[in-house]
Amino acid sequence: MTLARLLGPTDRPGPRTNLRALAITAAFAFVAVSLIGYGNSGCVSLVVWSSNEKSQLLQDIAEKYNDTDPTVDRRCVRVQVSTVASGDGEAALTRDWSPGDATRPDVWWPAATTWVLLLKEHRAERRLSDIIPAVYQKLIQSPLVIAMPEHMADAVKSSGEVVGWTWLLKFAQDPQGWSRYEKPWGHFRLGKTNPMISTSGLHALIGTYNAAAGTTGQLTPEDVRRDDVRAFVRGVERSVVHYGESVARFLDNLWNADDSGDALGYVSAVAVEEKHVFDYNRGNPESLLCDPLCPQVAPQEKLVAFYPSEGTLIADHPYVILNWVDSVHRQAAADFQRHLESDAIQRFQEEGFRDQNLSAGPGLSTKYFDRQPPRTRLLLPDPPLLAEIQASWSSLRKRAHVLIAIDVGRSMTTLAQEQSVTKLELAKRAASDAVGRLEPDDEVGLWTFSTNGDKPYREVLPIGPLGTGKSELARRIETLEAEDGTRQLFATVLAGFDHVRSRLAPDRINAVVVLGNGVDEGTQVNFYDLQSTLRRQSNDQRVRVFTLSYSAASSSQLRQLSEASPGAFYNAADPTKTIAKLMRDVISNF
DSSP, X not given: OOGGGGOOOOOOOOSSHHHHHHHHHHHHHHHHHHHHHHHOTTSEEEEEEEOHHHXXXXXXXXXXXXXXXXXXXTEEEEEEXXXXXXXXXXXXXXXXXXXXXXXXXXXXXXXXXHHHHHHHHHHHHTTOOOOSOSOOEEOOBEEEEEXXXXXHHHHHHHHTOOOSHHHHHHHHTOTTGGGGGTOOOOSOOEEOOOTTTOHHHHHHHHHHXXXXXXXXXXXXXXXXXXXXXXXHHHHHHTTBSOOOSSHHHHHHXXXXXXXXXXXXXXXXXXXXXXXXXHHHHTTOTTOOOOSSSOOOOOOSSOEEEEOOTTXXXXXXXXXXXXXTSOHHHHHHHHXXXXXXXXXXXHHHHHTTOBOTTOOBOTTOOTTTSOOSOOSOBOOOOOHHHHHHHHHHHHHHSOOEEEEEEEXXXXXXXXXXXXXXXXXXXXXXXXXXXXXXXXXXXXXXEEEEESOSSSSSEEEEEEEEEOTTTHHHHHHHHHTOOOBOOOOOHHHHHHHHHHHHHHTOOTTSEEEEEEEEOOOOOSOSSOHHHHHHHHHTOOGGGOOEEEEEESOGGGOHHHHHHHHHTTOEEEETTOTTSOHHHHHHHHHTTO
């Protein structure tokens, strides 16, 4: 496995040009840090995997640490930080690694101990050795919160109601929606991430189980398997607008909605860590390094953090020196940890984290946060039950009503960048992978475009429950071949959008997924009219468009269509991203 396969989130649409520039600058900084490490071949190379929300800050700290010329056993030390989402890191470590693999981490710094417990359980299930030490230090912390746009938060606060998962379920099931508070904001809509990848998604799932079971103690197997508990969890999941592989995906979309004056239309609340609220409120939805480049431009509608009344979980960021390291790397890792625990810890507090004692830094103002530690901290389940809870999400999550549209034009027969297969073959693999990740009661249809015929698209299979027909859909995908038709991308997106909307399933995530080159060859549908149509949808009857582009040169319009819906854009032309991971990220929205 290459390092590229373990890099964290996919490209996200940047809502401000300066944030995009900052991301490019940060990428060069990462390359520079890496080159420093490799350029000093006689040095001890300490590979640290960091979760997304702290990785750029950690890279900056590591670079400054490297500048002090640290040594161990009379050898220079160079720290290299790689961004690896916590769930991706746990999955990657659930296998044996060759000691000679240069990408193998020496230190794993995920967002929460939750992932460490899952790794121990999953490696034990595979009868692999335990690579987690008996003792590891938790350096910084951030509680899970239910974050709401400020106007919505004010309406709830003025009612005197207490916000938690029980309140959320009751509100989500109330047909009055926001009119119960005499507000015109439609139904309650929750934003939530995929618990297989994201810490906030996993902690929200566990917290919902605790609320459903009525306990702040450790959950038991009997709690988790009760019908009423599972019905409660399923009810909360049904309020989700869509899922996502990362918090930044939601906050990017919220930022774009805020920029167009519709922050209250996108989502009513989102389950995130306190740190993410801090970042969003200062105009940094992707948790980039904001010193000194971040413009500090606040959104019009800031977020207010509510701490679930039933108790919450804490992202405690354990610094795990893995058991497979040798004594030299262990000492280097311990020295870097001591550096992090000294003056560097203040930088984390300045960036919205709490310290080991849950003490808040200066940025957590009382207007948007409670500076006191959460009153009730939930206990994590035992590892086997934790794994069962995580696995239960696939059966309890909100179901999908999705149309997949694949470009089969001749341009898709060219080889993908830095790969030995065609773009069409990659698209077919991606679609097949998507089908494999969905459940039998998800509803999926398949179209192709750039085809010959009187329509801009061809229906391969109508939208319907996957049921036992996964193999048939996979077979149809496998037999797709390139055609010489005109690439009517915009007409296909509009037709797909209208098709899904005409069959809208209110209790499902309604979406169109487009895989292609991003090129339109003169259809009668105007791009700007299509963009406007996607943007003007009713918030309670929204069809989201998710796009995956195989051409870096032609991706801009696909990105803009996804932003307008709002869905998400994924860049398959990036050689650092595998199709399997990209499609995993796409399907994480459902």
